[in-house]
Amino acid sequence: xxxxxxxxxxxxxxxxxxxxxxxxxxxxxxxxxxxxxxxxxxxxxxxxxxxxxxxxxxxxxxxxxxxxxxxxxxxxxxxxxxxxxxxxxxxxxxxxxxxxxxxxxxxxxxxxxxxxxxxxxxxxxxxxxxxxxxxxxxxxxxxxxxxxxxxxxxxxxxxxxxxxxxxxxxxxxxxxxxxxxxxxxxxxxxxxxxxxxxxxxxxxxxxxxxxxxxxxxxxxxxxxxxxxxxxxxxxxxxxxxxxxxxxxxxxxxxxxxxxxxxxxxxxxxxxxxxxxxxxxxxxxxxxxxxxxxxxxxxxxxxx
Numbered sequence: 025x026x027x028x029x030x031x032x033x034x035x036x037x038x039x040x041x042x043x044x045x046x047x048x049x050x051x052x053x054x055x056x057x058x059x060x061x062x063x064x065x066x067x068x069x070x071x072x073x074x075x076x077x078x079x080x081x082x083x084x085x086x087x088x089x090x091x092x093x094x095x096x097x098x099x100x101x102x103x104x105x106x107x108x109x110x111x112x113x114x115x116x117x118x119x120x121x122x123x124x125x126x127x128x129x130x131x132x133x134x135x136x137x138x139x140x141x142x143x144x145x146x147x148x149x150x151x152x153x154x155x156x157x158x159x160x161x162x163x164x165x166x167x168x169x170x171x172x173x174x175x176x177x178x179x180x181x182x183x184x185x186x187x188x189x190x191x192x193x194x195x196x197x198x199x200x201x202x203x204x205x206x207x208x209x210x211x212x213x214x215x216x217x218x219x220x221x222x223x224x225x226x227x228x229x230x231x232x233x234x235x236x237x238x239x240x241x242x243x244x245x246x247x248x249x250x251x252x253x254x255x256x257x258x259x260x261x262x263x264x265x266x267x268x269x270x271x272x273x274x275x276x277x278x279x280x281x282x283x284x285x286x287x288x289x290x291x292x293x294x295x296x297x298x299x300x301x302x303x304x305x306x307x308x309x310x311x312x313x314x315x316x317x318x319x320x321x322x323x324x325x326x327x
Contacts, residue, residue: 068324099138140167189250206241229270231280
């Protein structure tokens with residue numbers, strides 16, 4: 025019985041080798057690329073972003089691009105189209121106008137990624153956007169765009185300021201600002217406690233242009249630049265008058281803000297040959313174009 029069992033086992037093994045040797049590998053890959061049919065918006069993006077700036081504007085959801093630490097949803101097509109127009113008219117073409125298209129091409133990140141919802145954090149705040157390594161800008165909350173298009177202040181707060189804020193981070197990554205900037209408000213930075221009482225109010229009196237500016241010097245710099253260039257002069261002056269009523273040591277909140285703003289002006293001029301006042305004038309004019317309907321945010325025709 026033992027010998028018979030052994031012969032049977034050897035016969036089965038032999039058959040298995042014969043069977044394996046006769047199998048042929050398929051010449052077709054089991055990995056199939058998903059094909060996405062190009063639509064009119066894709067063609068418009070190719071003409072206005074890829075061919076003009078070598079920028080990949082990605083609006084279709086991709087897990088490997090999204091931050092998996094948050095619940096995220098795709099951007100809606102109509103919202104993505106409007107955001108692309110806003111980015112082109114109020115940001116890219118603004119820098120073209122003020123600093124030249126070669127500046128925009130050389131410095132603006134080559135990857136824009138949209139998601140539909142804000143990224144909510146456990147501390148009650150949410151992320152409007154991020155900049156990654158000078159190469160990518162991540163813009164959130166795109167599906168809420170229509171809610172804020174009728175108000176210039178809301179459009180600025182949720183979207184346009186965010187774009188300029190994140191681009192400022194990228195400029196700073198390429199050419200750092202002087203360490204003296206941090207020294208002006210060094211004792212006032214509170215990191216993640218910026219949204220907790222008493223830090224969430226009275227920030228103007230302490231020399232900060234927003235509550236978030238109190239996070240650290242990097243955010244202070246980016247907030248100062250982005251809020252200044254997207255805010256009308258009368259509104260800015262109103263804030264500065266309020267800031268003048270507060271005091272830190274021997275300086276008023278207004279004096280602190282204006283000292284830091286002068287450093288921002290010098291940095292932009294010396295590092296990038298960009299006039300902050302010219303940038304502000306161009307942005308405000310282009311914002312007005314959007315608010316008055318001079319810019320068609322839905323047009324995807326390619327001439």
